[in-house]
Amino acid sequence: MAVTQEQLAQRSGNQCELCKAEDGLAVYDVPQSEGYPNASVLLCQTCRDQLENPAQLDSAHWQCLSESMWSTEPAIQVLAWRILKRLSGETWAQDLFDMLYLDGDLLAWAEAGVIPEAGELVIHRDSHGVQLQAGDNVVIIKDLDVKGSSLVAKRGTAVRGISLTDNPEHIEGRVEGQRIVILTKFVKKSG
Structure with a gap:
């Protein structure tokens, strides 16, 4: 209770x-x-x-x-x-x-x-140096080929509710229904 x-x-x-x-x-x-x-x-x-x-x-x-x-x-x-x-x-x-x-x-x-x-502390920062927190929303700033699939995460794609990893250069998020790892240097935090 x-x-x-x-x-x-x-x-x-x-x-x-x-x-x-x-x-x-x-x-x-x-x-x-x-x-x-x-x-x-x-x-x-x-x-x-x-x-x-x-x-x-x-x-x-x-x-x-x-x-x-x-x-x-x-x-x-x-x-x-x-x-x-x-x-x-x-x-x-x-x-x-x-x-x-x-x-x-x-x-x-x-x-x-x-x-x-x-x-x-593992601190994740976006392409502009802004600190990212679990649950933040980000926007992909460059077309990204997703390894192991034919998916291309297009520039401008919003990724909502990201998860942080142990590596400060990686975050996880869903793009087109698929959970992928994204390099932080290719995202910017969105409001």
């Missing part, structure tokens, strides 16, 4: 469960939570934006974890562990991380979704 925003608001006192902000609250499903119940938390827009774009983590914002890491809610403990692990280069974050204890199951859950270091 999914937890509703109203239930989370009641649990949190209408505050972000990490930083206690009261504006822009929405449900956030903790990534890598398969099999763990109650994996939703109520977060403000700032916390959600930073969790969804780990390269932009602002360590000053996360000093709020000195309080929220003591929550009795497992999902909040897991998020605090992941963020503190990511910020462990900061002395204050390492000190908090050293104090945070998770039992075996919670630790396994936390480790399953470790936030990657900025240097480990």
Whole structure:
């Protein structure tokens, strides 16, 4: 059974469960939570934006974890562990991380979704250097022969809802009903 925003608001006192902000609250499903119940938390827009774009983590914002890491809610403990692990280069974050204890199951859950270091992030950029995200729409800027088929992906073809790969030069998308790999240098992000 999914937890509703109203239930989370009641649990949190209408505050972000990490930083206690009261504006822009929405449900956030903790990534890598398969099999763990109650994996939703109520977060403000700032916390959600930073969790969804780990390269932009602002360590000053996360000093709020000195309080929220003591929550009795497992999902909040897991998020605090992941963020503190990511910020462990900061002395204050390492000190908090050293104090945070998770039992075996919670630790396994936390480790399953470790936030990657900025240097480990695979960033996909289109032909103009604009960063691409999963789900973006792009336009092909050059006729492309699709290997292993007679299909030609024509210039100007819109590819909706792209998927990212482990290779920063490749994305995946559907063209004429066929899922293909496309080189990022041959696409531009569309609105």
